[in-house]
Amino acid sequence: MMADDAHRPITAIVYADGAAFEALLDEAVRNLAARGVRLAGVVQQSIARPGRRKCDMVLRDLATGRLHPISEHRGEAARGCALDVDLLLRACAAAEAGLTDGTALVVLSKFGKVECEGGGVRGLIEAALERGIPVMIGVPAINLQPFRTYAADLARLVPIAHLHPGLLDEALAQEAC
DSSP: OOGGGGGOSEEEEEESOHHHHHHHHHHHHHHHHHTTOOEEEEEEEEEOOTTOSSOEEEEEETTTOOEEEOBOOOOTTOOSOOBOHHHHHHHHHHHHHTOOTTOOEEEESOOOHHHHTTOTTHHHHHHHHHTTOOEEEEEEGGGHHHHHHHHGGGEEEEEGGGOOHHHHHHHHHHHHO
């Protein structure tokens, strides 16, 4: 990490295993919330469904606790991503409405394909930065270059390999200060 990384408003946790990152992020967010840190943003929960090859994706709004389904079941023969982009954008708009002066940190699960293409949580990131609220986001390794292009010098990159739940919790707490 560079010396000025502590002053960058976006912390990007770079990962290859989405399920492992999801579990680590969930634990860290719960720990911060239990300590009274005021969070906003959305974190993904993947819910396995019996008889389905793909899980259901749900975003939990950290400010309200509301769950936003973001996937569509297109049948067992369907291939490709099951993300419903319209539902994702609605969840992001709801999360943006939850940003307040008291928000200490915005946490987002993923800079995914939709964000690489210019949509998704980008508006939520920008709204947080306009309000001076730091952002922590997961970045799949496959999307690292598009993320770097988007965030430029506003982000510090932290490889997940250097983290365990306690360290991620500390990193989030530092961002929230």
